[in-house]
Amino acid sequence: MTPTIAAPPPAPGLSPARRYGLLIAVLALGASLLLVAPFALLSLRQEALSVQGGPALTVEIVADGMRYVPSEIRVPPGVNVRIDFVNRDPTSPHDLQTFGQRRDVRVIAWPGETRPTVFKSADRPGRYTFLCTVRGHAAAGHAGTIIVE
Numbered sequence: 001m002t003p004t005i006a007a008p009p010p011a012p013g014l015s016p017a018r019r020y021g022l023l024i025a026v027l028a029l030g031a032s033l034l035l036v037a038p039f040a041l042l043s044l045r046q047e048a049l050s051v052q053g054g055p056a057l058t059v060e061i062v063a064d065g066m067r068y069v070p071s072e073i074r075v076p077p078g079v080n081v082r083i084d085f086v087n088r089d090p091t092s093p094h095d096l097q098t099f100g101q102r103r104d105v106r107v108i109a110w111p112g113e114t115r116p117t118v119f120k121s122a123d124r125p126g127r128y129t130f131l132c133t134v135r136g137h138a139a140a141g142h143a144g145t146i147i148v149e
């Protein structure tokens with residue numbers, strides 16, 4: 001009365017040689033996944049570490065014509081700072097490029113858009129520039145200052 005499990009009948013049309021080829025293909029696929037997966041996980045982990053614990057603070061910076069509001073932000077050294085970059089200028093795209101930070105960023109927003117980004121502030125206290133790289137904008141005053149305290 002013990003139930004018996006019948007072995008599945010051999011698949012018709014697959015010769016032993018073809019089955020062997022299929023087995024090799026499956027093993028190769030498995031091996032390549034094993035090789036690639038750790039690198040994919042590593043990059044995911046680095047991504048997670050870069051924003052570990054979330055940003056220390058969030059600031060909103062608005063592009064209002066050829067100026068940033070506010071044009072100065074104060075941040076602690078060596079922390080992740082989230083910028084919500086808002087473009088309130090209906091006539092032009094603007095961006096915001098940081099300089100001299102531990103991890104610089106450039107974020108672009110089209111008219112009406114809000115774009116978040118996270119930069120890592122400099123380790124050394126000081127005054128650092130951020131500006132708009134759209135041609136002619138920085139010269140027209142589209143720039144600001146990150147004060148690392």
Ligand SMILES: [Cu+2]
Nearest residue numbers: 094132137142
């Ligand atoms: Cu601009």
